[in-house]
Amino acid sequence: EVQLQASGEARCRLGGSLRLACATSGFTFHDASIGWIRQAPGREREAVACFRRGDGTTDYSDDVRGRFTISSDNAGTTVYLQMDSLRPEDTAVYYCAAVDATDYGEFDYCPVGAYSSGEYSYWGRETLVTVSS
Numbered sequence: 001e002v003q004l005q006a007s008g009e010a011r012c013r014l015g016g017s018l019r020l021a022c023a024t025s026g027f028t029f030h031d032a033s034i035g036w037i038r039q040a041p042g043r044e045r046e047a048v049a050c051f052r053r054g055d056g057t058t059d060y061s062d063d064v065r066g067r068f069t070i071s072s073d074n075a076g077t078t079v080y081l082q083m084d085s086l087r088p089e090d091t092a093v094y095y096c097a098a099v100d101a102t103d104y105g106e107f108d109y110c111p112v113g114a115y116s117s118g119e120y121s122y123w124g125r126e127t128l129v130t131v132s133s
Contacts, residue, residue: 002026004034004124006096011130012086020081022096022124030054030102033110036070036081037117038092038129045117050110051079052101059110064090086131093126 007021024034031054039045048061049070058070069082079096097120101109111119 002028002098002122004096004098004122006094006124006127009128009130011132014087014131014133016086016131017082017084018086018129019083020094020096020127020129022079022081024077024079024096024098027098029100031100031104032098033101034072034079034096034098035111035116035120036068036079036094037097037120038090038094040089040092043092044114046114047097047112047116047120049081050112052110054101057108057110059112061112061114083129088131088133090129091131092129094129095126096124098122 003025005023010018012018033052035047035050037045037047048064050059051070053076067085072079099120
């Protein structure tokens with residue numbers, strides 16, 4: 001059974017930094033793309049960062065590119081989201097999620113953006129991130 005367990009609630013002030021962690025287990029497929037998805041009040045879910053376990057590629061939504069960094073430990077089982085230069089508009093519920101990427105082989109497959117959250121099949125529990133001004 002695929003399990004994703006994200007770190008707990010986090011908060012900081014404008015311009016601060018936070019790091020979220022997602023411990024993964026139970027993958028039975030060869031390759032996976034693991035993403036961080038957020039949902040701010042009154043907005044649709046948005047996949048903001050993605051890490052592909054098979055080749056280590058990453059991708060980011062335009063909203064966070066240059067401020068957020070997704071990475072993993074050497075085993076590829078814990079995925080981190082380093083969030084710098086945080087803004088109040090980054091306040092949201094964050095989820096880590098995963099999708100089987102095996103069938104994509106060498107093709108790029110790391111879903112990010114406003115309409116990509118539906119690509120993810122496996123979801124962890126929500127983590128509230130609050131950034132105050």
